[in-house]
Amino acid sequence: MQQSEVKQWLSGVSYELAFWNNVYRWKSAYDGMFCWSRYGSTLQLEGMDIVAFLSQIDHPVVYDVGCGMSYAHGDHLPSADGNIKLDVHYIDPLAHFYNKIKYQYRRDVPDVEFGMLEYLTATAGADSAHLIIVQNALDHSANPVQGITEALCTLKVGGRLYLCHHPNEAEAEHYKGFHKYNITEEGGKFIIWNKNHRFVVDDLISACASVNTFRLENGFIVSVIEKRSDCIQANNQQSLQGLMDVVAEMMQLSRKPSFAMWQQMKYCWYNTIQFFVQALPWECRMNLRRLIYRK
Numbered sequence: 001m002q003q004s005e006v007k008q009w010l011s012g013v014s015y016e017l018a019f020w021n022n023v024y025r026w027k028s029a030y031d032g033m034f035c036w037s038r039y040g041s042t043l044q045l046e047g048m049d050i051v052a053f054l055s056q057i058d059h060p061v062v063y064d065v066g067c068g069m070s071y072a073h074g075d076h077l078p079s080a081d082g083n084i085k086l087d088v089h090y091i092d093p094l095a096h097f098y099n100k101i102k103y104q105y106r107r108d109v110p111d112v113e114f115g116m117l118e119y120l121t122a123t124a125g126a127d128s129a130h131l132i133i134v135q136n137a138l139d140h141s142a143n144p145v146q147g148i149t150e151a152l153c154t155l156k157v158g159g160r161l162y163l164c165h166h167p168n169e170a171e172a173e174h175y176k177g178f179h180k181y182n183i184t185e186e187g188g189k190f191i192i193w194n195k196n197h198r199f200v201v202d203d204l205i206s207a208c209a210s211v212n213t214f215r216l217e218n219g220f221i222v223s224v225i226e227k228r229s230d231c232i233q234a235n236n237q238q239s240l241q242g243l244m245d246v247v248a249e250m251m252q253l254s255r256k257p258s259f260a261m262w263q264q265m266k267y268c269w270y271n272t273i274q275f276f277v278q279a280l281p282w283e284c285r286m287n288l289r290r291l292i293y294r295k
Protein backbone atom coordinates (compact mmCIF):
# COMPACT_ATOMS: atom_id res chain seq x y z
CA MET A 1 0.00 0.00 0.00
CA GLN A 2 1.28 3.47 -0.90
CA GLN A 3 1.53 6.20 1.76
CA SER A 4 -1.33 8.09 0.07
CA GLU A 5 -3.51 4.94 0.18
CA VAL A 6 -2.78 4.46 3.89
CA LYS A 7 -3.68 8.11 4.52
CA GLN A 8 -6.93 7.78 2.56
CA TRP A 9 -7.82 4.55 4.32
CA LEU A 10 -7.12 6.08 7.76
CA SER A 11 -9.50 8.92 6.95
CA GLY A 12 -12.37 6.40 7.06
CA VAL A 13 -11.58 5.14 10.57
CA SER A 14 -13.15 7.95 12.64
CA TYR A 15 -16.62 7.52 11.11
CA GLU A 16 -16.54 3.72 11.50
CA LEU A 17 -15.53 3.92 15.18
CA ALA A 18 -18.09 6.63 15.99
CA PHE A 19 -20.83 4.54 14.34
CA TRP A 20 -20.13 1.30 16.28
CA ASN A 21 -19.44 3.18 19.53
CA ASN A 22 -23.00 4.52 19.50
CA VAL A 23 -24.70 1.35 18.23
CA TYR A 24 -23.17 -0.42 21.23
CA ARG A 25 -23.88 2.50 23.61
CA TRP A 26 -27.67 2.54 23.04
CA LYS A 27 -29.59 -0.59 23.98
CA SER A 28 -32.33 0.09 21.39
CA ALA A 29 -29.77 0.41 18.56
CA TYR A 30 -27.87 -2.69 19.74
CA ASP A 31 -31.07 -4.77 20.09
CA GLY A 32 -32.31 -3.46 16.72
CA MET A 33 -29.10 -4.65 15.06
CA PHE A 34 -29.36 -8.10 16.65
CA CYS A 35 -32.95 -8.45 15.37
CA TRP A 36 -31.39 -8.60 11.89
CA SER A 37 -28.29 -10.57 12.84
CA ARG A 38 -28.28 -14.39 12.58
CA TYR A 39 -25.67 -14.69 15.34
CA GLY A 40 -26.52 -17.71 17.54
CA SER A 41 -28.50 -19.44 14.77
CA THR A 42 -27.72 -21.43 11.63
CA LEU A 43 -25.48 -20.03 8.93
CA GLN A 44 -27.36 -19.12 5.76
CA LEU A 45 -25.85 -17.36 2.78
CA GLU A 46 -28.20 -16.16 0.06
CA GLY A 47 -27.53 -17.78 -3.31
CA MET A 48 -25.35 -20.59 -1.88
CA ASP A 49 -26.21 -23.93 -0.25
CA ILE A 50 -23.78 -23.38 2.56
CA VAL A 51 -25.12 -26.24 4.71
CA ALA A 52 -24.48 -28.80 1.95
CA PHE A 53 -20.98 -27.38 1.40
CA LEU A 54 -19.83 -27.24 5.06
CA SER A 55 -21.52 -30.50 6.11
CA GLN A 56 -19.03 -32.54 4.04
CA ILE A 57 -16.06 -31.02 5.92
CA ASP A 58 -14.65 -32.13 9.29
CA HIS A 59 -14.38 -29.07 11.59
CA PRO A 60 -14.92 -26.37 8.97
CA VAL A 61 -13.08 -23.10 9.61
CA VAL A 62 -14.89 -19.87 8.71
CA TYR A 63 -13.51 -16.32 8.59
CA ASP A 64 -15.78 -13.28 8.59
CA VAL A 65 -13.33 -10.65 7.31
CA GLY A 66 -14.16 -6.97 7.70
CA CYS A 67 -16.76 -8.16 10.20
CA GLY A 68 -17.29 -4.78 11.88
CA MET A 69 -19.35 -5.33 15.03
CA SER A 70 -22.55 -6.59 13.39
CA TYR A 71 -22.12 -10.38 13.93
CA ALA A 72 -24.42 -10.55 10.93
CA HIS A 73 -24.05 -14.22 10.04
CA GLY A 74 -25.16 -17.44 11.67
CA ASP A 75 -22.51 -19.44 13.51
CA HIS A 76 -24.16 -22.90 13.68
CA LEU A 77 -24.62 -25.77 11.25
CA PRO A 78 -27.67 -28.05 11.42
CA SER A 79 -26.85 -31.74 11.89
CA ALA A 80 -28.61 -34.96 12.84
CA ASP A 81 -27.60 -34.35 16.52
CA GLY A 82 -28.89 -30.78 16.57
CA ASN A 83 -27.05 -27.56 15.77
CA ILE A 84 -23.23 -27.69 15.82
CA LYS A 85 -21.30 -24.53 16.75
CA LEU A 86 -19.04 -23.49 13.87
CA ASP A 87 -15.44 -22.32 14.29
CA VAL A 88 -16.02 -18.72 13.14
CA HIS A 89 -13.24 -16.11 13.37
CA TYR A 90 -14.30 -12.47 13.32
CA ILE A 91 -11.52 -10.47 11.67
CA ASP A 92 -11.18 -6.71 11.18
CA PRO A 93 -8.31 -4.16 11.04
CA LEU A 94 -10.11 -2.15 13.76
CA ALA A 95 -10.25 -5.16 16.11
CA HIS A 96 -8.37 -3.41 18.92
CA PHE A 97 -10.92 -0.55 19.00
CA TYR A 98 -13.95 -2.81 18.52
CA ASN A 99 -12.91 -5.01 21.46
CA LYS A 100 -12.55 -1.89 23.64
CA ILE A 101 -16.07 -0.78 22.66
CA LYS A 102 -17.63 -4.16 23.42
CA TYR A 103 -15.89 -4.29 26.86
CA GLN A 104 -16.83 -0.69 27.66
CA TYR A 105 -20.54 -1.42 27.09
CA ARG A 106 -20.29 -4.97 28.50
CA ARG A 107 -21.75 -6.68 25.44
CA ASP A 108 -21.44 -10.44 25.38
CA VAL A 109 -20.14 -11.13 21.87
CA PRO A 110 -16.92 -12.81 20.68
CA ASP A 111 -13.66 -10.86 20.42
CA VAL A 112 -12.64 -9.56 17.03
CA GLU A 113 -9.21 -10.65 15.73
CA PHE A 114 -6.86 -8.26 13.95
CA GLY A 115 -6.39 -8.74 10.21
CA MET A 116 -6.52 -6.84 6.93
CA LEU A 117 -7.93 -8.47 3.83
CA GLU A 118 -4.98 -7.33 1.67
CA TYR A 119 -2.52 -9.08 4.05
CA LEU A 120 -4.73 -11.89 5.32
CA THR A 121 -2.16 -14.69 5.05
CA ALA A 122 0.14 -12.71 7.41
CA THR A 123 -2.28 -13.11 10.32
CA ALA A 124 -4.55 -16.03 9.38
CA GLY A 125 -2.02 -18.21 7.55
CA ALA A 126 -2.20 -19.66 4.04
CA ASP A 127 -4.52 -22.64 3.35
CA SER A 128 -6.25 -22.24 6.69
CA ALA A 129 -9.94 -21.59 5.87
CA HIS A 130 -12.79 -23.47 4.21
CA LEU A 131 -15.04 -20.44 3.91
CA ILE A 132 -14.29 -16.71 3.93
CA ILE A 133 -17.19 -14.26 4.09
CA VAL A 134 -16.64 -10.63 3.16
CA GLN A 135 -19.79 -8.53 3.43
CA ASN A 136 -19.76 -4.80 2.73
CA ALA A 137 -16.03 -4.66 3.39
CA LEU A 138 -14.20 -5.44 0.13
CA ASP A 139 -15.12 -1.98 -1.20
CA HIS A 140 -13.78 -0.47 2.05
CA SER A 141 -10.32 -1.95 1.60
CA ALA A 142 -7.49 0.10 0.10
CA ASN A 143 -6.73 -2.55 -2.55
CA PRO A 144 -9.67 -4.92 -3.20
CA VAL A 145 -7.94 -6.95 -5.94
CA GLN A 146 -5.02 -7.72 -3.61
CA GLY A 147 -7.68 -8.54 -1.00
CA ILE A 148 -9.25 -11.19 -3.26
CA THR A 149 -5.82 -12.67 -4.09
CA GLU A 150 -4.92 -12.89 -0.39
CA ALA A 151 -8.30 -14.42 0.44
CA LEU A 152 -7.68 -17.09 -2.23
CA CYS A 153 -4.26 -17.86 -0.69
CA THR A 154 -5.89 -18.15 2.74
CA LEU A 155 -8.49 -20.63 1.47
CA LYS A 156 -7.86 -24.34 1.14
CA VAL A 157 -8.29 -25.76 -2.35
CA GLY A 158 -12.04 -26.34 -2.78
CA GLY A 159 -12.80 -23.54 -0.31
CA ARG A 160 -15.23 -20.70 -1.05
CA LEU A 161 -14.97 -16.93 -0.85
CA TYR A 162 -18.45 -15.42 -0.39
CA LEU A 163 -18.69 -11.72 -1.25
CA CYS A 164 -21.87 -9.71 -0.66
CA HIS A 165 -21.99 -5.97 -1.34
CA HIS A 166 -24.19 -2.99 -2.06
CA PRO A 167 -23.73 -2.07 -5.73
CA ASN A 168 -21.61 1.00 -6.48
CA GLU A 169 -21.38 2.15 -2.86
CA ALA A 170 -18.45 4.55 -3.44
CA GLU A 171 -20.44 6.48 -6.08
CA ALA A 172 -23.44 6.67 -3.73
CA GLU A 173 -21.21 7.88 -0.85
CA HIS A 174 -19.22 10.28 -3.08
CA TYR A 175 -15.98 8.39 -2.29
CA LYS A 176 -16.13 9.56 1.35
CA GLY A 177 -14.80 7.59 4.33
CA PHE A 178 -13.66 4.05 3.55
CA HIS A 179 -15.54 3.98 0.22
CA LYS A 180 -12.91 4.12 -2.49
CA TYR A 181 -14.13 1.39 -4.88
CA ASN A 182 -17.42 0.34 -6.45
CA ILE A 183 -18.56 -3.23 -6.85
CA THR A 184 -20.97 -4.27 -9.56
CA GLU A 185 -22.02 -7.07 -11.89
CA GLU A 186 -22.09 -6.83 -15.67
CA GLY A 187 -23.28 -9.77 -17.79
CA GLY A 188 -22.56 -12.14 -14.89
CA LYS A 189 -18.99 -10.82 -14.40
CA PHE A 190 -17.72 -9.40 -11.13
CA ILE A 191 -16.45 -5.83 -11.62
CA ILE A 192 -14.49 -3.58 -9.24
CA TRP A 193 -14.07 0.02 -10.39
CA ASN A 194 -13.53 3.64 -9.47
CA LYS A 195 -12.67 6.79 -11.41
CA ASN A 196 -9.12 5.53 -12.14
CA HIS A 197 -9.40 1.73 -12.33
CA ARG A 198 -11.62 -1.05 -13.64
CA PHE A 199 -11.01 -4.73 -12.91
CA VAL A 200 -12.91 -7.74 -14.26
CA VAL A 201 -12.22 -10.16 -11.41
CA ASP A 202 -13.29 -13.27 -13.39
CA ASP A 203 -10.50 -12.63 -15.92
CA LEU A 204 -7.86 -11.91 -13.26
CA ILE A 205 -8.31 -15.16 -11.35
CA SER A 206 -9.64 -17.57 -14.00
CA ALA A 207 -6.49 -19.74 -13.79
CA CYS A 208 -7.16 -20.83 -10.22
CA ALA A 209 -10.77 -20.05 -9.35
CA SER A 210 -14.30 -20.05 -10.70
CA VAL A 211 -16.53 -17.06 -10.11
CA ASN A 212 -20.32 -17.05 -9.94
CA THR A 213 -21.78 -13.55 -9.66
CA PHE A 214 -25.44 -12.53 -9.46
CA ARG A 215 -27.80 -9.90 -8.00
CA LEU A 216 -30.15 -10.63 -5.14
CA GLU A 217 -33.74 -9.33 -5.20
CA ASN A 218 -32.73 -6.52 -2.82
CA GLY A 219 -30.06 -5.39 -5.32
CA PHE A 220 -27.01 -6.74 -3.42
CA ILE A 221 -24.21 -8.14 -5.58
CA VAL A 222 -23.16 -11.63 -4.52
CA SER A 223 -20.10 -13.41 -5.83
CA VAL A 224 -19.20 -16.96 -4.84
CA ILE A 225 -15.58 -17.71 -5.73
CA GLU A 226 -14.34 -21.31 -5.56
CA LYS A 227 -10.62 -21.92 -5.23
CA ARG A 228 -9.80 -24.65 -7.76
CA SER A 229 -6.01 -24.83 -7.45
CA ASP A 230 -2.98 -23.37 -5.69
CA CYS A 231 -1.81 -21.36 -8.70
CA ILE A 232 -1.26 -18.15 -6.72
CA GLN A 233 1.68 -18.85 -4.44
CA ALA A 234 1.11 -17.54 -0.92
CA ASN A 235 4.08 -15.67 0.50
CA ASN A 236 3.45 -15.19 4.24
CA GLN A 237 6.75 -13.36 4.67
CA GLN A 238 5.93 -10.83 1.96
CA SER A 239 2.42 -10.40 3.30
CA LEU A 240 3.76 -9.83 6.83
CA GLN A 241 6.29 -7.32 5.52
CA GLY A 242 3.49 -5.47 3.68
CA LEU A 243 1.38 -5.36 6.84
CA MET A 244 4.33 -4.09 8.90
CA ASP A 245 4.91 -1.33 6.33
CA VAL A 246 1.27 -0.25 6.61
CA VAL A 247 1.48 -0.18 10.42
CA ALA A 248 4.73 1.84 10.21
CA GLU A 249 3.03 4.34 7.84
CA MET A 250 0.13 4.64 10.27
CA MET A 251 2.51 5.30 13.19
CA GLN A 252 4.36 7.93 11.20
CA LEU A 253 1.14 9.66 10.17
CA SER A 254 -0.30 9.63 13.70
CA ARG A 255 2.89 11.35 14.98
CA LYS A 256 2.08 14.38 12.80
CA PRO A 257 0.17 16.74 15.15
CA SER A 258 -1.92 18.24 12.32
CA PHE A 259 -3.05 14.79 11.11
CA ALA A 260 -3.70 13.46 14.62
CA MET A 261 -5.67 16.57 15.61
CA TRP A 262 -7.76 16.48 12.42
CA GLN A 263 -8.65 12.80 12.99
CA GLN A 264 -9.53 13.49 16.63
CA MET A 265 -11.77 16.42 15.65
CA LYS A 266 -13.49 14.29 13.01
CA TYR A 267 -14.08 11.52 15.56
CA CYS A 268 -15.63 13.99 18.05
CA TRP A 269 -17.90 15.40 15.35
CA TYR A 270 -19.09 11.99 14.08
CA ASN A 271 -19.43 10.68 17.61
CA THR A 272 -21.73 13.57 18.54
CA ILE A 273 -23.90 13.05 15.44
CA GLN A 274 -24.05 9.28 15.95
CA PHE A 275 -24.89 9.79 19.64
CA PHE A 276 -28.20 11.40 18.59
CA VAL A 277 -28.83 9.30 15.46
CA GLN A 278 -28.43 5.93 17.20
CA ALA A 279 -30.61 7.11 20.11
CA LEU A 280 -33.56 7.41 17.70
CA PRO A 281 -36.00 4.48 17.44
CA TRP A 282 -35.16 2.02 14.63
CA GLU A 283 -38.17 2.96 12.42
CA CYS A 284 -37.36 6.65 12.67
CA ARG A 285 -33.70 5.98 11.71
CA MET A 286 -34.76 3.94 8.67
CA ASN A 287 -37.12 6.75 7.53
CA LEU A 288 -34.29 9.25 7.95
CA ARG A 289 -31.98 7.03 5.90
CA ARG A 290 -34.58 6.65 3.14
CA LEU A 291 -35.00 10.42 3.09
CA ILE A 292 -31.25 11.05 2.81
CA TYR A 293 -30.55 8.40 0.19
CA ARG A 294 -34.04 8.70 -1.43
CA LYS A 295 -34.29 4.89 -1.48
Ligand SMILES: C[S@@+](CC[C@H](N)C(=O)[O-])C[C@H]1O[C@@H](n2cnc3c(N)ncnc32)[C@H](O)[C@@H]1O
Pocket residue numbers: 016065066067068069070071072091092093094115116117118134135136137140141142178
Ligand atom coordinates in the same frame (compact mmCIF):
# COMPACT_ATOMS: atom_id res chain seq x y z
C1 LIG B 1 -19.57 -1.47 6.70
S1 LIG B 1 -18.56 -2.40 7.77
C2 LIG B 1 -19.20 -3.99 7.42
C3 LIG B 1 -19.40 -4.83 8.64
C4 LIG B 1 -20.02 -6.20 8.41
N1 LIG B 1 -19.26 -7.01 7.50
C5 LIG B 1 -21.45 -6.07 7.96
O1 LIG B 1 -21.74 -6.39 6.81
O2 LIG B 1 -22.28 -5.68 8.76
C6 LIG B 1 -16.98 -2.41 6.96
C7 LIG B 1 -15.87 -3.02 7.76
O3 LIG B 1 -14.76 -3.25 6.88
C8 LIG B 1 -13.60 -3.04 7.62
N2 LIG B 1 -12.45 -2.83 6.72
C9 LIG B 1 -11.98 -1.67 6.19
N3 LIG B 1 -10.88 -1.90 5.47
C10 LIG B 1 -10.64 -3.23 5.55
C11 LIG B 1 -9.61 -4.07 5.04
N4 LIG B 1 -8.62 -3.56 4.32
N5 LIG B 1 -9.65 -5.39 5.34
C12 LIG B 1 -10.66 -5.89 6.07
N6 LIG B 1 -11.65 -5.14 6.59
C13 LIG B 1 -11.64 -3.84 6.33
C14 LIG B 1 -13.91 -1.82 8.49
O4 LIG B 1 -13.04 -1.72 9.58
C15 LIG B 1 -15.35 -2.11 8.88
O5 LIG B 1 -15.42 -2.76 10.11
